Amino acid sequence: MSRPLPTLEPTAPSSGSWGALRAVFQRDLRIALRRRADTGSALVFFVIVVSLFPLGVGPQFELLRRMGPGVVWVAALLASMLALGRLFADDHADGTLEQLLLSPTPLALLVLAKTAAHWLASGVLLVLISPLLALQFDLGQEAAWVLCLSLLLGTPLLSLIGAIGAALTVGLRGAGVLLSLLVLPLCAPVLIFGAGAVEAAQAGLGVGAHFSLLGAMLLLALLLAPLAAAAALRIALE
Amino acid sequence: MSWTRYAAPQRFYPLAGRMIPWFAVLALLLTLVGLAIGLLLAPTDHQQGEAYRIIFVHVPAAWMSMIIYLAMAFWAAVGLMFNTRLASMLAVALAPTGAWMTFLALWTGALWGKPTWGTWWVWDARLTSELILLFLYIGFMSLHASIDDERRADRAAALLALVGVVNVPIIYFSVQWWNTLHQGASVSLTKAPSMATTMLWGMLVMALAFWMYSIAAALARTRTIILEREHGTRWVRQLMEAA
Numbered sequence: 001m002s003r004p005l006p007t008l009e010p011t012a013p014s015s016g017s018w019g020a021l022r023a024v025f026q027r028d029l030r031i032a033l034r035r036r037a038d039t040g041s042a043l044v045f046f047v048i049v050v051s052l053f054p055l056g057v058g059p060q061f062e063l064l065r066r067m068g069p070g071v072v073w074v075a076a077l078l079a080s081m082l083a084l085g086r087l088f089a090d091d092h093a094d095g096t097l098e099q100l101l102l103s104p105t106p107l108a109l110l111v112l113a114k115t116a117a118h119w120l121a122s123g124v125l126l127v128l129i130s131p132l133l134a135l136q137f138d139l140g141q142e143a144a145w146v147l148c149l150s151l152l153l154g155t156p157l158l159s160l161i162g163a164i165g166a167a168l169t170v171g172l173r174g175a176g177v178l179l180s181l182l183v184l185p186l187c188a189p190v191l192i193f194g195a196g197a198v199e200a201a202q203a204g205l206g207v208g209a210h211f212s213l214l215g216a217m218l219l220l221a222l223l224l225a226p227l228a229a230a231a232a233l234r235i236a237l238e
Numbered sequence: 239m240s241w242t243r244y245a246a247p248q249r250f251y252p253l254a255g256r257m258i259p260w261f262a263v264l265a266l267l268l269t270l271v272g273l274a275i276g277l278l279l280a281p282t283d284h285q286q287g288e289a290y291r292i293i294f295v296h297v298p299a300a301w302m303s304m305i306i307y308l309a310m311a312f313w314a315a316v317g318l319m320f321n322t323r324l325a326s327m328l329a330v331a332l333a334p335t336g337a338w339m340t341f342l343a344l345w346t347g348a349l350w351g352k353p354t355w356g357t358w359w360v361w362d363a364r365l366t367s368e369l370i371l372l373f374l375y376i377g378f379m380s381l382h383a384s385i386d387d388e389r390r391a392d393r394a395a396a397l398l399a400l401v402g403v404v405n406v407p408i409i410y411f412s413v414q415w416w417n418t419l420h421q422g423a424s425v426s427l428t429k430a431p432s433m434a435t436t437m438l439w440g441m442l443v444m445a446l447a448f449w450m451y452s453i454a455a456a457l458a459r460t461r462t463i464i465l466e467r468e469h470g471t472r473w474v475r476q477l478m479e480a481a
Contacts, residue, residue, distance in 0.1 A: 164401055168394050172384050181380055182398060185373035186405050189412035196416060217408070228401055235393040 020105040025113040031090075032121030038086065043125045046079035050133045061138045068137030069147060069198030073191050076126050076151060077158060081180045083122035084162040087114065088170045088233065097170070101237055107230040115163045115226065123155030139198070146201040153214040154194040160218075160225035161186050167232035189217060245324050247464045248473050254457040261454035268447035276440035283437075289353040292346050294440050298448040300343035300364075303371060306336035306452060310378070311403045314396035324460075326392035327467070329399065330382055331459035335452050337375035344368055363414035370409050374402045388467060 032039045053071045054064055091097040100110050130151050134144035165183035169175040197210035244250045276294035283290040310332040317326030347365060348358045359365065378395050385391035468474045 164397075168381060168398060169384075174384060178380060178384055181373075182377040185370045185377065185409075186401065188370055189405075189408050192412045192416040213412075224404070228397065232394065232397050235390060235397060238390070 017105040017109065020103060021109055021113040024100070024110055025117045028114055028117035029120060032117065039121050039125075042079045042083035042122050043129060045082055046075050046126055047129060047133065049075040049078060051136065054136070064137045065139060065202070068134065068139050069143070069195040069202070070191075071137070072130060072133050072147060073151075073154075073195040073198075076130075076155065076194075077184065077187055077191060078180075079126060080122060080155060080158040080162060081183060082176075083118070084159070084166045084179060084183070085176050087118050087163060087166040089166075089175070092170045092236075097233065098237060101233065107233065108226040111163060111167070111229045111233070112222075112226040115159050115229075118163075119156050119159040123151075123159055126155055127151045140202070143198050143201045146207055147198045150194045150197040150207075150210070150214065153211060153218060154190050157190050157214065157218050157221050158187060160221040161190070163229040164225055164232060167229040167236065170233065170236045190214070193217075245322050247324050247327070247468055248471070250324055251461055251464050254461050258454050258457050258461075261450045261457065265447050265450035265454055268443055268450060272440055272444035272447050275436060275443060280436045280440050281434055286354055289350060292350045293437075294444045296343060296346040296350060297441055298445040299339045299346060300368065301445055302448045302452055303336060303340035303343050303368065306332050306339060307371065307375070307399075307406070308403070310336060311399040314392075314399040318393055318396040318400070323392075323467075324464075326396065327460050327463045328456065329396060330392065331456045331463055332452075333375055333379050333382075334459065335455045337372060337379065339448070339452070340368060340372040340375060344372065363410070363416075366413045367406075367410045370413070371406070374406075378402070 050072055053067065057063060057067065088097060091100070101107060103110065127148060130148050131144045134147050139147065162179070162183050165179045165186075168182065169179045172178060193210045193213045197207045197214070200207050200210060244253055272294060276291055280291070282288055310329045313325045313332065314329040316322060317329060344365070347368075351360065352358050378398055381398055382391045382395040385394055465474060
């Protein structure tokens with residue numbers, strides 16, 4: 001914590017937008033790596049929430065197998081809400097966000113770069129740990145893979161939708177709870193198709209439809225969410 | 239004289255004041271007529287008995303909950319694009335009425351569900367999306383309430399309302415699909431038995447009454463918001479001294 005945070009190094013004028021995007025992306029990743037405790041806490045939260053469920057509902061594997069996909073997905077939703085608070089808050093506190101707004105690079109692209117870095121430092125970790133949690137719930141090999149893949153498609157979607165909420169609540173008191181309040185209802189479709197894919201796999205049905213819908217929503221969010229988040233940041237900092 | 243002349247809060251304030259009694263009286267009269275048709279004239283349903291009569295409140299409330307969200311998003315978008323203060327105030331004024339309508343639709347739905355389905359709540363697609371709609375209203379109001387600067391609050395909430403409008407169809411269809419995947423609803427709402435004409439009339443009159451009430455309530459709330467935000471201006475001070 002004592003080391004200074006990496007600052008945005010000025011990019012050469014010739015490097016253009018691409019250079020700026022790469023700089024933002026690399027800086028955010030570097031910050032995530034240096035603040036391992038912050039980055040890891042969302043992951044630990046995820047594991048703890050999932051592990052609490054068997055204590056609450058009982059250890060029968062039959063029950064756990066049925067609940068597993070939903071529990072893991074809801075926990076992933078909550079964990080990504082927890083991580084989202086950091087997406088713009090620190091940059092807002094130290095003034096970096098205002099510099100980003102002034103940069104000639106389109107703000108929506110910068111938001112996309114920041115969201116991508118944020119996802120790599122939060123969502124991907126959830127994806128990687130999920131097979132282990134699938135074991136806790138005795139999901140079986142195929143369902144565990146489907147769970148992992150559905151989170152791989154779904155967590156970037158959560159980060160993108162969450163970026164809008166994070167941008168809307170940047171700098172507000174009680175931003176954390178408010179962020180969840182705004183974003184969680186919007187994430188209902190992701191939860192439905194994410195957990196639905198695993199349940200379909202458990203029932204021996206095809207998972208293509210679920211994955212297609214998740215993919216379609218991801219493409220739509222990739223297109224629209226950065227624009228909305230950029231507009232929200234301009235409103236917050238005007 | 240163009241209609242945009244009333245976009246100024248100062249001119250809209252007295253106009254709304256003159257309009258509210260009309261809408262309020264119409265709401266009252268239509269409610270009386272609608273309830274008379276619904277409770278006295280409409281025949282007892284041969285399947286559901288008397289319990290069905292809650293639809294004279296339930297269906298109009300559910301309609302209004304969705305229409306008000308659209309109206310709110312519309313005014314929010316106008317406020318965001320043209321930077322008109324009054325449009326944003328209208329959007330903010332509509333939100334609580336919309337939230338109440340959503341709550342009323344859920345509440346009366348539960349009251350109807352208990353005798354008819356034997357349970358207060360089922361995870362039917364419509365109920366679930368109505369519940370999420372309530373969460374969206376609450377999100378809109380909480381976001382607006384937690385930003386101190388009015389203009390920022392208006393614009394941020396407007397953006398959220400627009401994001402919600404894009405999401406509502408996705409939520410509705412995903413919930414519907416999720417529901418059909420899990421288990422069929424115990425009673426299908428979509429295949430409603432053909433309705434007697436008096437029932438339909440009762441429902442339509444009540445729907446009109448709800449429209450009138452919502453407009454009156456939103457206008458009254460807009461007037462309060464105008465006074466609150468313009469309290470420093472000379473015309474409000476003159477108004478207060480005259481009162």
